[in-house]
Every structure is written in structure tokens, then in C-alpha cells.
Amino acid sequence: MDAALAPIMVDLQVPSGVVPTVGDREWQDDPGAASCWLRSSDGIGMGVWVQTGQPFTVQVLTLADQVREWAVEALWKLGRPASWPACPYHPDRHPLVAREHDDQAVWVCPVLDAEVSTIGALAGFRSRKRHLRRRTPDRGMTGRCF
Incomplete structure (x- = not known):
């Protein structure tokens, strides 16, 4: 989980992003899954997870979709543009x-x-x-x- 989440956490640090606190690992009961909670500064959280038997690239893609959903919600609550990661070709229109x-x-x-x-x-x-x-x-x- 940590390895697949790491590149997304790096991308959350771009100026348009918001960085969560990662905690409460393994909230899933499925032995074939790895999971954790992402929490914003106001304490609101969202659980994310991956299947451990999937290829690394698939794990990163799965987490990227989930983290993007968390980031959009967290940015919206902060009153900031909620299009993360922002498309550099179409700023403020849609996320990547x-x-x-x-x-x-x-x-x-x-x-x-x-x-x-x-x-x-x-x-x-x-x-x-x-x-x-x-x-x-x-x-x-x-x-x-x-």
C-alpha cells in the first residue's frame, strides 16, 4: 500500500493539491486487500484500498482514482478550485x-x-x-x- 500510494502523495504536493494524513491502516477485512484512511485537516476521512495481488501499476491507478476523489472533496471544503490534478491545458475546467x-x-x-x-x-x-x-x-x- 505504501509503495503504490507514494507517487500519488508526491503529486498531491503540487500547488493546486492538498495533502492528507494517512492512518488507520487495514480497515478492510479482505486478506487480499491493503487499505488505509486519508484524512483532511478538518478530520474528515475517506478509506482507500487496493488488491494486493494486482500488478503495481494497476494498484497505483486504482489508488489515483480514489485519492483524486478525496482531493476534490477536500479542496471543495477548503473553498479552493476542486479540479485535482488540474489539467495544465484546460485550467479550472477538468482534472487529469x-x-x-x-x-x-x-x-x-x-x-x-x-x-x-x-x-x-x-x-x-x-x-x-x-x-x-x-x-x-x-x-x-x-x-x-x-
């Missing part, structure tokens, strides 16, 4: 989504179907030139700079 690409968990703009960052490296995107990698049906990923 977690997807698998080349056996890696990545954040993708769902409108452009463009890979933004590997999960765990979102902060590095802000310092790089905005490079759009769009999927094409016959050629895989192509690049275009903005």
Missing part, C-alpha cells in the same frame, strides 16, 4: 485522469487524450516546456510543443 501507458501509471488530459506526466512526477511538468503527447490510432504517441 489516471491511465496506463507502456506499463506506467500516467496522468492524461481526457479532452486531448494527451499524456501530461507519469504519476509521481506531476510537479516536474510545471518546470518543463509544455509538450503535448497525443495518442494516434496508428502511430502511438506523437509530440507537439505549445
Whole structure:
């Protein structure tokens, strides 16, 4: 659980994010699952979990979806824009989504179907030139700079 949650926790530290307290491990009774609670500063929590037998990338993707749900709620309660992780191509319009690409968990703009960052490296995107990698049906990923 800690290893799969770690890259998402790194991404929560971007300026638009909010960092939870992680605690109350193993609230699930399922022996094939790992779980914990995410709590915001006001103490409101949400349980997250993964199946331990799944590949690591699948675990990260599963947690990314759950943590994104927690972050949106926590940001909304703080009166901040609740689109996390914010899409750099469409600020304040929609969050990025977690997807698998080349056996890696990545954040993708769902409108452009463009890979933004590997999960765990979102902060590095802000310092790089905005490079759009769009999927094409016959050629895989192509690049275009903005």
C-alpha cells in the first residue's frame, strides 16, 4: 500500500493539491486487500484500498482514482478550485485522469487524450516546456510543443 500510494502523495504536493494524513491502516477485512484512511485537516476521512495481488501499476491507478476523489472533496471544503490534478491545458475546467501507458501509471488530459506526466512526477511538468503527447490510432504517441 505504501509503495503504490507514494507517487500519488508526491503529486498531491503540487500547488493546486492538498495533502492528507494517512492512518488507520487495514480497515478492510479482505486478506487480499491493503487499505488505509486519508484524512483532511478538518478530520474528515475517506478509506482507500487496493488488491494486493494486482500488478503495481494497476494498484497505483486504482489508488489515483480514489485519492483524486478525496482531493476534490477536500479542496471543495477548503473553498479552493476542486479540479485535482488540474489539467495544465484546460485550467479550472477538468482534472487529469489516471491511465496506463507502456506499463506506467500516467496522468492524461481526457479532452486531448494527451499524456501530461507519469504519476509521481506531476510537479516536474510545471518546470518543463509544455509538450503535448497525443495518442494516434496508428502511430502511438506523437509530440507537439505549445
